[in-house]
Amino acid sequence: MKEFQIEAVKPPKLVGVEVAEKSWKILEHQILVICNHNKSNHSLDLEELDRNAYKMAWHKCGEQPYSGLVSILTSQLEKIATSLEDYDGALFLEELVRKWTAHIRAVEVIRHVHMYISSTNKTKCTYVQIIRNVHMYMDGSYVRTERTPVHELGLDLWRDNIVRRFKIQERLKYALPELVQRERRGEVINRGLMSNFVKMLLFFGTPVYRNVFEAPLLNVSHGFYRGESQLLIKSRGCGDYLKETEKRLSEEIERVSNYMDRMTERHLINIVVDYMIQRHVNKLAHMKNSGFIGMLMDDKYEDLARMYALFKRTPNGLGVIRKGIAAHIRNIGTQLTEPERLNDPVDFVQGLLDKRDKYDKIINLAFNNDKMFQDAFNSSFEHFINLNPRDPEFMSLFVDKKLREGLKGASKEEVEIVLDKVMRLFRYLKEKDIFEKHYKQHLLKRLLANTSVSEDAERSLISKLKTECGSQFTSKLQGMFIEVxxxxxxxxxxxxxxxxxxxxxxxxxxxxxxxxxxxxxxxxxxxxxxxxxxxxxxxxxxxxxxxxxxxxxxxxxxxxxxxxxxxxxxxxxxxxxxxxxxxxxxxxxxxxxxxxxxxxxxxxxxxxxxxxxxxxxxxxxxxxxxxxxxxxxxxxxxxxxxxxxxxxxxxxxxxxxxMVEFEFEEETRKRVKVDGKHEIEAAIVRIMKAQRALDHRNLVSEVTKKLQSRFSPDRVEIKKRIESLIEREYLKRDKDNSELYRYLK
Known part of the structure; x- marks a missing residue:
């Protein structure tokens, strides 16, 4: 086999100043031809370009071609900047994008530099490729350790000579936001042009983007939405105003997704929310005939949902709605409990159920089942339902009516729905023990007269009451069904x-x-x-x-x-x-x-x-x-x-x-008061029997907690029952601490 020997590449002979100057003249001439956009390559000797560039880089003569390239590109960009100043309006932006597109294309090509020029593809080389090959040697030796790489150099020079040029930058700060403003006013703009500008600015980093585009845009946005909100608040009702605000928010979000950086979205949304919602929260919420009360009265669930979604973006918006609706419900409840509205207990309770259904629907459809709204609604219902001292009796009469005739032909599921609704109102009652007395009396009549529409419904309601009030209430009722x-x-x-x-x-x-x-x-x-x-x-x-x-x-x-x-x-x-x-x-x-x-x-x-x-x-x-x-x-x-x-x-x-037995209310309350005393005493004895010793404050707290599912015991009455138990020697006071009780039995 024949042996081959590979010899090391011999460096060219050292050149003098005259030879280096001669090589640079050749390179400079060819670069000027390229920068002047002479697209015909017949005047370019690519092999000679490559040879001279290699020669200067090998002998570490990179300073002259590097500084020369900076000088040539700077001069060319100065000419571009001067020419751009002669354009107005849209032509200025279009020409700037065209120049930038050519420039960025060159930078992108330079990034993929190759080591040698293909001698077989001379006629297809662009001027950018030629510059790339001319300076690749500098990038590989001199530039690598001493200066900015050639492809980054081109970007820096564009930024410093074009983007940061005062006249151009000032025109950009006005022209770009003005395009956005025109689109906000309903005109059609060239979004592709805007997108290219944003890409160009982001190419030079976030600070450039913010200074040239985002900051001026946000500044004009403040003025636009300040005027927009003032105009709409005078001419539109709350519902229409909120629709317009929602539309503006959607447009800004869509605008950002098309030709802005994502970080700008938050700032624009904050501006829209601030001027369109935050500064008018109270006025919008309480706007006559169209605020949230008008929406509630007219069942405008979509408008309420829109108000909820928009007000949620503000710090105190939802609080304003919650407080307003809670006050409205209390006011409605006060009207419902006026004496002239209490002639028919069944209609009265049905009205309460209808109101509760309505507000349940509002919470679900408009307020996204927000727990804070649910709590506000429940608190308001509990307040006004307990305004009428006869509500426990009325609820019992309602149940009696439904179980005697109101549920005929209803399916099991429909019956359960009605009973569940009644139980929701029942939970609001503070005097559950009053309801129990009336309910037991009415149940007895239904069982004795055999007028109940469904024994299953009766047992279902008893089961629900047992869950709420405990087995003490239902223990005797179970035996009644068997005895009847x-x-x-x-x-x-x-x-x-x-x-x-x-x-x-x-x-x-x-x-x-x-x-x-x-x-x-x-x-x-x-x-x-x-x-x-x-x-x-x-x-x-x-x-x-x-x-x-x-x-x-x-x-x-x-x-x-x-x-x-x-x-x-x-x-x-x-x-x-x-x-x-x-x-x-x-x-x-x-x-x-x-x-x-x-x-x-x-x-x-x-x-x-x-x-x-x-x-x-x-x-x-x-x-x-x-x-x-x-x-x-x-x-x-x-x-x-x-x-x-x-x-x-x-x-x-x-x-x-x-006729309805209203006269029994006073008698029933007297019986309940007597029974309540016994229940308080029983609770005290059970608690003390388990604890053996307890101070007054904790004993009162435990008794209240134990009985709250049935009624709210009065603290004074609890104290009286404690004194009574002490007299009967169930309890005694501690010798050293009069606030401490001890169990004796």
């Missing part, structure tokens, strides 16, 4: 044992409950008609013999009856009445024209119950089976009552019913 069901079997056994035929005289359907199941119901009675008393005595005798050691006590205030009444023209109607109403009506079988006092003496019904009973029978149009003289809505002792022969109804069955 077993009463049917008891009555069947009674009729079988006595041989009484159905339809043979009055028919009795008794519901037998244990005394403890009647809860707070007081024992009341009246003088039953002889026909009813006979069968009632028969049942009482049967029950006492069949169930040893049990005694029957009749609760006539809880009963109902169906009686057949024949009127003057022989027309018959089946009347569904209470036991009291039955006793009164059956008096007219033996005579007509009875006074109030005669009825009271014959029936022995309490005054309040009797007046309510007579009002239902004589004062309600369409159900007035009795006639009162003199005719009025109030019942007095001098009134006379007559059987109404002219009564008529399109229905055979007529539910006479009883």
């Amino acid at each position: 069901k077993s009463s049917g079997d008891t009555m069947k056994q009674f009729y079988e044992a006595t041989g009484h035929e159905l339809g043979d005289g009055p028919t009795l359907a008794a519901r037998v409950l244990k005394t403890e199941s009647w809860l707070t119901q007081s024992t009341t009675t009246c003088n039953l008609p002889s026909e009813i008393l006979t069968v009632a005595d028969r049942f009482e005798t049967y029950y006492s013999h069949s169930r040893k050691r049990r005694r029957v006590t009749w609760q006539t205030n809880m009963g109902s009856a169906d009686i057949i009444a024949t009127f003057g023209d022989g027309q018959k109607h089946e009347l569904h009445v209470s036991t009291y109403q039955m006793c009164v009506l059956m008096l007219f079988n033996s005579g007509d024209g009875l006074s109030y006092k005669e009825i009271e003496k014959a029936t022995n019904i309490s005054t309040s119950d009797l007046k309510r009973c007579l009002q239902s029978l004589a004062c309600i149009k369409g159900k007035n089976v009795l006639r009162k003289e003199p005719m009025s809505k109030d019942i007095v002792e001098d009134d006379m009552f007559f059987f109404n022969d002219k009564f008529s109804s399109e229905f055979y069955k007529v539910d006479v019913g009883t």
Whole structure:
């Protein structure tokens, strides 16, 4: 095999000053030809260029071509700058971009420098490639250690001679923001031109971009949006104003994405928000007819959502809305609790539910389920719902109405929705114990009269109340359902044992409950008609013999009856009445024209119950089976009552019913107050039994916490109950600290 020997490259001979000067003259001439944009390459000897550049670099003569290149490029850029000053308006910007595009293209090519010129591709070389090859040797030797690389040098010279030239920079500071302003006013601009300018400025670093473009743009933006907000706030309603603001924000964001640096977006948004929203928050929120109150009243959920999104960008915007809406809800609640609006408890509670549904929808659709808004709404509802002391009673009446007739035909899911809504209102109540008393009374009536539309619904509500109030409330109610069901079997056994035929005289359907199941119901009675008393005595005798050691006590205030009444023209109607109403009506079988006092003496019904009973029978149009003289809505002792022969109804069955029992509220509260004392004492004993010793402050706090699911105990009453327990020797004070209590039992 033949051996080859590679010899080291021999450096050219050292050259003198004359030879170096001659080489530079050749290079200078060719560079000037290129800088003057002579695109024909026939006058360029590329091999000679390469040879002379290599020769000067090898012998470390780089200073002369480097400084010469700086001088040539500086001179050329001075000419470009002077020519640019002769252009106006859009032509100035277009020419500047054209010059910059050519320059940056050269810089990008220089970055990908190669070691040698391709001798086979001479005719396709551009002047940028030629400059690249002429100076590659300087980049590889002299420039690498002593000066800025050639490709960076070109950029620095453009920046210093073009961008930083005072006249050009001042024109840029005006022209570029003016283009943006024209676009804001609705004109169409050359976004590609703007994009190229921004790229050019960013090429020289963020400080150049900020000084030449961003700072002037932000300055004119302040003025633009100051004037825009003042114009719109005078001529637009809140909803339209917010739409325009949202549009402006979207435009600025889209504008930045097209031809600005991303860091400018934050500054522009802050300017829009400051002038369009922050400085007008209160005025917008409370704008007459179109502010948030107008939006609430007119169900403008989109406008509210827009207000929420825009106000959220400000430090105090959402706080203004929350406070305003909370005050509005309280004001609405105060109006709802005015006396003239409390005539119909069911309508009143339904109105509360409708309001709650409306504001739930607003929170969901407009306020993104913001927890702070939910808390503000809940606080406002709790405030005004507790303004009316009769709200617990009204809620119970509403539930009673729904469970007796309002949920007929409803699916299980629909029933649950209604009950859940009621429970939401129930949670706002501070006097939950008052509701419990009324609810238990109404539940008893539904169970005894078998008027509930669904046992499942009854049990579901009891389960929900148990979750809220504890098992103490529901423990006895569970047994009531069982006892009411077993009463049917008891009555069947009674009729079988006595041989009484159905339809043979009055028919009795008794519901037998244990005394403890009647809860707070007081024992009341009246003088039953002889026909009813006979069968009632028969049942009482049967029950006492069949169930040893049990005694029957009749609760006539809880009963109902169906009686057949024949009127003057022989027309018959089946009347569904209470036991009291039955006793009164059956008096007219033996005579007509009875006074109030005669009825009271014959029936022995309490005054309040009797007046309510007579009002239902004589004062309600369409159900007035009795006639009162003199005719009025109030019942007095001098009134006379007559059987109404002219009564008529399109229905055979007529539910006479009883007027709403508002008069029981004071009595119920008295019972609740007594029961509350017992509950406070029980809570104190349970807490002290577990703790053994506790100071007064912590004991009061623990009792309040334990009972708050049922009612809010008064601190003075807690102190009284503590004193009572001390007197009865359940507790005692510590000898050394009178504020410390110890458990004794």
